[in-house]
Amino acid sequence: MTAPLKASDTTVVNVALDDRAYDIVIGRDVLTSLGTRIAALRPGARTAIVTDKTVARHWLEPTEASLATAGIATARIIVDEGEGSKTYAGLEKVSEALIAARIERNDLVIALGGGVVGDLAGFAAAILRRGVDFVQVPTSLLAQVDSSVGGKTGINSPQGKNLLGAFHQPVLVIADTAVLDTLSPRQFRAGYAEVAKYGVLGDEAFFAWLESNHSEAFKGGAAREHAIATSCRAKAAIVARDERENGDRALLNLGHTFGHALEAATGFSDRLFHGEGVAIGMVLAAEFSASLGMISQGEAARVARHLAEVGLPTKLQDIAGFAQEGLADADALMTLMAQDKKVRRGKLTFILLEAVGRAAIVKDVDPKRVRDFLQSKLKA
Ligand SMILES: NC(=O)c1ccc[n+]([C@@H]2O[C@H](COP(=O)([O-])OP(=O)(O)OC[C@H]3O[C@@H](n4cnc5c(N)ncnc54)[C@H](O)[C@@H]3O)[C@@H](O)[C@H]2O)c1
Ligand SMILES: [Zn+2]
Structure with a gap:
């Protein structure tokens, strides 16, 4: 680069x-x-x-x-x-x-x-x-x-x-x-998923800026610095409010409940870098939010479009070897999600979207709705 x-x-x-x-x-x-x-x-x-x-x-x-x-x-x-x-x-x-x-x-x-x-x-x-x-x-x-x-x-x-x-x-x-x-281009892209995450979870204007300026940020120079500084400011503000993750800091987990399950399903291997799992997870979180009527399908598509544009995977089917393994199994993914730290007594906590640029912590998500949603994505 x-x-x-x-x-x-x-x-x-x-x-x-x-x-x-x-x-x-x-x-x-x-x-x-x-x-x-x-x-x-x-x-x-x-x-x-x-x-x-x-x-x-x-x-x-x-x-x-x-x-x-x-x-x-x-x-x-x-x-x-x-x-x-x-x-x-x-x-x-x-x-x-x-x-x-x-x-x-x-x-x-x-x-x-x-x-x-x-x-x-x-x-x-x-x-x-x-x-x-x-x-x-x-x-x-x-x-x-x-x-x-x-x-x-x-x-x-x-x-x-x-x-x-x-x-x-x-x-x-x-x-x-x-x-x-x-840094390898693939590692840079994976890290970029976390940059985009700050826009999606709390700053629509930043997300819009990334939509227009991402290629400059990839190349280096002032746009890269702006993207990194804006991301650090967002994280610093959340950490200062909630250092030990008793509340708001959980917003940073947007895309991570789905993402971690996918990382676990691929054995935390080079098949799926953390940021790549987060990219797919963020799209799934947006689409799941849309399926619950929290945002429009168009807003979910906007998130997916930007991540795809920079070359990140955005759907389960983008993962190498997807079809051959337990990945294509909604129940196996549910089991992996249940092992995540964000689970309390069988109910799932998800970070979902109320808008592009506004995430919310949603507790007590009915696992059946998640399973049905994943099943629909596996068929898509
Ligand atoms: N503490 C936290 O809040 C937090 C948050 C997110 C992730 N993590 C952890 O971070 C880890 C993932 O971090 P990562 O993606 O940076 O992985 P990493 O540290 O393994 O780095 C990825 C690869 O890039 C190489 N690399 C790093 N900088 C380079 C450079 N400038 N030039 C060339 N190669 C370079 C490394 O040698 C490595 O092979 C995971 O263990 C994850 O759990 C922690
Ligand atoms: Zn992460």
């Missing part, structure tokens, strides 16, 4: 959480400011960078150079890329390396990578010496607009994703939009 080499303004979004408030710094080449920002925030701190092999190849040296220029000592901890590192074994490896690097209470852990590295390094920081601060340097689009903001950290259990973790807010987030130039 090429991007114009144009200097752009830096945007700072504050996450207003009282004594745990922090800045998200967004812009092209802001990674170069990491060292000076850390020196100002935590004079004399030592650091350890946790990253994965792929990200290390592209971005570890510039990160270390920025720290060195500011006179900050750092160690490097490199894990394998992918979900396989968000495990007990991955946590043990990172934790032991942090202890060996003599990272103490006033030092900093730096998570340089996508959501896997951010969740893993953030959780290791949360439990190291009962809590060491950390800095997020998200390198995937998904991490820049979603996982690096909000303080959810954790690893997977063999029994399910993200079942072990802690709320641990970072002290700084550096989202350098230029690092996304080395």
